[in-house]
Amino acid sequence: MTGGGLGRIGVVTFPGSLDEGDARRAVRLAGGEPVALWHREKDLRGVDAVVLPGGFSYGDYLRCGAIARFSPVMEPLLEQARAGLPLLGICNGFQVLCESHLLPGALTRNDHLHFVCRDQRLRVERTDTAWTADYARGQEITVPLKNGEGGYVADERTLDALEAEGRVVFRYAGGNPNGSRRDIAGICNEAGNVVGLMPHPEHAVETLTGPTTDGLGFFTSVLKRLVTA
């Protein structure tokens, strides 16, 4: 971690990003320093980790995340993520990570064809990633889910590989909300520094505004890792 003091976590704003303020708040409540990053700048401002927030980047008129992946900021981000920079993609951010091929598979229209906003139970399947160390394996958490295109798909071979390599980080519990293959809600890359998921941990950081504070663990996990790294 650079310079001591608070862990600095960048949050990218693309045109059409919506939840970047929530992601910055979550970083702050977890004890970190949020840093706003702008999609047009190829500068990560020396941050220690990055969040790609939810929203509808570029309106998602083409395919979710398909245009955002070509933003100037993605160039240094992909490079550093491959080198180990902790990177979390939430909802639209997850879609961007898949479009960027940092993570395999794709997100498709919910099988019931409706946008769905609800409090969703998740089972934590893996706790040695950059973003999940503060959870216990098998722990169930509840965070909001809100999307129209959250169905995770990949070919069988990829799905088998994800399972075999333990890269399924979260699974939906208490009912699959969107037809995701094998109830997959979130996955990580081989190194475990890049995690993407459809549900929104940044909306579950205060009891006043969220269903729980279960989402804080994402942000405390990465901040602790920065301290010990």
Place this chain on the structure above:
Amino acid sequence: MTSTPRTALDTVTHAAGTPDAGQPWAELGLKQDEYERIREILGRRPTGAELAMYSVMWSEHCSYKSSKAHLKQFGEKAPESDALLVGIGENAGVVDIGQDYAVTFKVESHNHPSYVEPYQGAATGIGGIVRDILAMGARPVAVMDPLRFGAADHPDTKRVLPGVVAGVGGYGNCLGLPNIGGEVVFDACYQGNPLVNALCVGVMKHEDIHLAQASGTGNKVVLYGARTGGDGIGGVSVLASETFEETDPEKGPAKRPAVQVGDPFQEKLLIECTLEIFNERLVAGIQDLGGAGLSCATSELASAGSGGMRVELDTVPLRDSSLSPEEILMSESQERMCAVVEPDKVGRFLEICEKWDVTATVIGEVTEGDRLEIYWHGEQIVDVPPRTVAHEGPVYHRPYERPSWQDALQADDAAALPRPATGEELRAATLALLASPNQAAKSWITDQYDRYVLGNTVLAQPEDGGMVRVDEESGLGVAIATDGNGRYAKLDPYTGAQLALAESYRNVAATGARPLAVTDCLNFGSPEDTSAMWQFAEACRGLADACRALGTPVTGGNVSLYNQTGDAAIHPTPVVGVLGVIDDVARRTPIAFAEQGQLLYLLGETREELGGSAWSQVAHGHLGGLPPAVDLERERLLAEILISASRDGMIDAAHDLSDGGLIQALAESCLKGGNGARVVVPDGLSPFVFLFSESQGRALVAVPRSEEVRFNDMCGARGLPVARIGVVDGEEIEVQGQFSVPLRELREAHEATLPGLFGAPR
């Protein structure tokens, strides 16, 4: 590509020289005397462009010509209020909520477009109201949608409702605004005339308030946002095809779609761009483009300012290069704003637009004098006094008369209906009520809306009111509720409008917030129908009187008339939104009974009042008699008690009693909290009246045992009748000596209805 060849441009000079040229004023919806008046104002016949402007600005929608005479009362009878910073007449009213924060809010209708094209109609309804709020200088922070549809099982409702819900969600979700409440009502009277109202609330600091006016000679007029296209042009297709433009026989007549098409991504950019522009104090006046498009924005800005305005219409960026000047003036293309900017700030203004990829163009400037002049390739096509277009349209005193059927309707008393007598019958009536489309859970709809975005939503549907946090440090927040019971208003429009306000006011107070101000959307039938006009006049009078009694001024709103198919008008439906403030959102009161053992108190008095009730509709399909009596002094007292109890931690849950009566509120609070309740029918009341009557001025609260004495003392000291009716307990609702229902069974009945009707997302 070359543009379509045109016949001679109808310039001001040309119009002056051809006084007898025929004009399609009737096709554009103008009356003969209105057309004559335009000629009188101008001293010549209007040009095609001028006729286009007057026709849209003098339409009922823009000019309020039938309603103005009655709306005046909202100003004349307005209560004294320190909270009002900007009143009726601007894009939206502005209310002081303390700590240097101001809030602006408004509800508007998008009824007719949503019937024609449900998705786009509802979507652009959100877009329009959001721009109204933005134009005041505020960041939009939440939306709500009061919706009315035809009978739930009617085939056309299956077409309209899913489209409307998808449109509200599709636009609002993509814009990143939490949807925190609203209403969904089904009634056959809305068949063919669904009501799609949209409310938006925005927050700003006092010094950020912006107004729609063009002042300062030499200041530039900047149009920014989406390019202008052919969408949303109504009557102008007549102009384009019949008089002003040669029709290309190859292409057929130029018919444009009359419903606008929304692009929420563009609107999101417009919001962020505009807020950054406000932040750097770059605008002198600003107006959004909604109904009547550029005609409205230019004439309203010029009319409200001190100077005139000159616009070069051919500089407007177009999506479709074949548009005629009349079409450009009338286009209702969405996601556009018009700002007045000092010349030395234009550079920075355009830079910010570029940062957000928002197209921005200087299209004119503020001039000396008092004329609005519009040019097309150097030739003058409009030269009018802007006030005559924007603010001095016709005013009609439409005749109205109490309908001949009103007495018979009121005489058809619901008290005569057969009612459940045994415990078994009461149980069946309870389940039937809670499963009926109007009283059933609305989560099938609201789960398609994002309520979490922005991270400040403290309460959302199915709570009594939506609540958002305004300041993270202090916890300052606002609550909003919208209500309107068309069945009550049909029985007595004066009382019905007051009941709409009373319920909305009570809902806000039940959350713990102090009601401050009102916005209204008045949905009625045709003003040319004397019965519908009487309903409108009575509702306005009732609402204005009630606002004065409750000390909550109307800050703005919208009128939607002509909600009528043939002779069949909708129920008169005044939808009233109330805004309240709460010093610390952590003290809010939810509806859920979260803790077993807490004591249930019924506040207020229960009388036998069944006219217009949900029970009479569900059990008998009946509408008759008189609506419940309204007692505004009692509403005030009840609100004070609810607010004090919330602030001082004396209650853990509160739910207002309205349609469906006590049993509805009890069931909702139990289901939300996952806890049952045991209640006892108070002495002197029949179990049926206790459970199903809709007497006003009541609320159900859950009191922790440790607070019981203090709570009772407070109610006693202030003179509010209260009765301890039971306790939060177990996993069923038990009405002692009558019946019990397990929550599981109740939930199944309450939550299965809408998915059963409209398909089941998981």
